[in-house]
Amino acid sequence: MKRIFSLILLLTLTALSARAKSALSGPPPSTAPVLNEQQRQADYTRRIDEVLDFAAAGAKFKTNDPAKLDLVTIGARLVRGEDYAHCSQRVIELMSKPGTGPFWMFPTVSAAYLGRGRLTPAALASIRAAWRTRQLRGDTENHWMMYYASLYLMSELYPNDPAESWYTGKSSAENLAEARAYLIHWTDLSTSMGQGEFNPTEYIGEYAIPLLFLASWAKDPAIKERAHLMLDWIFAELATNTLNGVLRGPNSRTTEGPVAERWNAMASSFSWMLFGNTPPTAGYGGWGLYFALVAKNYNVPEVIYRIATDRQADYLQRDRARTRRRWRYSDELSPLVYKTNYLRTDYAVGSTRGGMIDPIQSHVWDVTWAEADPRKKHNTLFSMHPHSSMVAMQSAFICYPEPMIKAVTMEGKPTYDSPDKILGSSPYEQVFQDLDTVIALYDIPAGERFPHINGFFSKDLVKVTESPSGWIFAQGGRAYLAYRPLAGYTWIKYSHFAGGWAKVGLDLGGRILTSPHLKNGTIVQAASASEFPSFAAFQAAINALPLQFSLEPVPTVNFTTLRGKKVTCTYGQTPTVDGSPLDYSKWKLFEGPHLNSEVGSRRLTITHGQLERVLDLNALTATDRVRTP
DSSP states (O other): OHHHHHHHHHHHHHHHHHHHHHHHHSOOOOOSOOOOHHHHHHHHHHHHHHHHHHHHTTTTTTOOOGGGOOHHHHHHHHHHTOOHHHHHHHHHHHHTSOOOSHHHHHHHHHHHHHTTTTSOHHHHHHHHHHTTSOOOOOSSHHHHHHHHHHHHHHHHHSTTOOGGGSTTSSOHHHHHHHHHHHHHHHHHHHHHHOOSSOSOSSTHHHHHHHHHHHHHHOSSHHHHHHHHHHHHHHHHHHHHTEETTEEOSOBSSOOTTTTTSTTSSHHHHHHHHHHOOSOOOGGGGTTHHHHHHTGGGOOOOHHHHHHHHOOOSOEEEEEEEEOOOOOSSOSSSSOEEEEEEEEOSSEEEEEEOBSOSSTTTOBOEEEEEOOSSOTTOOOEEEEEOOOOOHHHHHHHOOSOSTTHHHHHTTTTOTTTTOTTOOOOOOTTEEEEEETTEEEEEEEOOTTOSSOSEEEEEOTTOEEEEEOTTSOEEEEETTEEEEEEESSOOEEEEOOBOOSTTOOSOBOOSOEEEEEOOSEEEEEEEEEEGGGSSSHHHHHHHHHTSOEEEEOSSSOEEEEEOTTSOEEEEETTSOOEETTEEOOGGGOOSEESSSEEBOTTOOEEEEEETTEEEEEETTTTEEEEEEOOO
């Protein structure tokens, strides 16, 4: 009987794995909105079932061997009501050698909650016993979110256990109080001043998954509702900042792969699951598999779905956020970040003001163009200063300084100390954006380790033309692009790192414009191909725009944009538009046609057409209404 059962299970899981491959390798989904609510819900359920099929089949690690199951495969099988005996056996084995830290904690929480009534008492007891072992809290915002959500849920699951039964040395009630206090602090801070890890390409999962676990399993109605509201909050930001489901810059944190191949990030798998308007990434986003375990407990509100899929006009969104927490070399705990995003049908432009956002993984600005199928496309253009600094890392980390630069390249950030990298921010970069114009200025001090700037030119650009006027013209998709370097440059080959753990750069095409000058700058102007009768006409229009610049004593640009704005940018000074200086102090937390929120309000109004949803973290309510035309 065991052999027959094992054969049936193997055949079933093999079939499920084959079925799950369809979205990973098939044609790209339509980007048109599904207006029928029942059909949209059915499509969402089908996509989640597809992820569960993939996870239950052990496809992540390409094994059906019960002795090699990981916790996400166990979770998927528990959800599907399959193979309880093997799952219980494997949980006991895994818990005999517990890990430490948030990335062990939240998967274990999923097994503890999904295993109720499914896993054997011995397996459940092994999970509880593992929580006697030391757990590290980590040192970033996403670590703390996962850590405290996990501690909260486990303390609620075992509400009366004494201090000696927990790794913290505190009782269940004390653990619960500490975790609850942090969760409230984080939601209040994020909805008052903005997230420190805003628009993350990968780390969206590290927020969405613990929030969904809390919304699904927390007993306290206030924490449950708070988590549900924050899911709406972060997915509203995702919807607003994506182009056909693809999250573009700026990003507080991203990695080597998706900074070039914008689609190839966990955020795309969340867009696919929630909105269905872009293909899922390989493995359905990795950690995103854990979201699918309980994704049917959450439905993205229609107004957020419409923002992601039903773009009715160009729009400008201006928001505030904050940097990563500073431990040294700063008079501010989390300096403010000002974000600008301009989205059109054919392309999107986004930026922050520059400066040091995250010492390793931030991405400051880019122009990203739409692709019918974004897979393997490097559909983006930008420049940056490849800053590498012990001071920058010591501002954000509290470990000893000696191993920092070398060690960080071995721990998921392989390009940090590379002169030809395209990932990271710099204290010597200042950026201005007006609609689809970007001006990036650089004043790099003498003695800086990498005294040059890098401009990323994708393998997918066509019609690249280096004009005698100094402009470089190109076309990406249906977008015309003009790039003006302010100092001399040479070209080098681009080495593509497919992810944070890649050790060798791949030659997938593309070039880097490298400019070895301390006083430097870049101007980029984008436009839709439909605005001009020809590519030559676009070039003529750009060449006719008034432009004056100088690099001494600091870089200065006077430029009339394609949209008729007269812009003056001087490094170290506030930019002016049509003679008026920008007043960043008046920026709201969110301001645009879709998201609006006052600083400190803990209240977000989400709008699309006549649809409106108001998230109020003060009253812990979500209010929907249909506005009159």
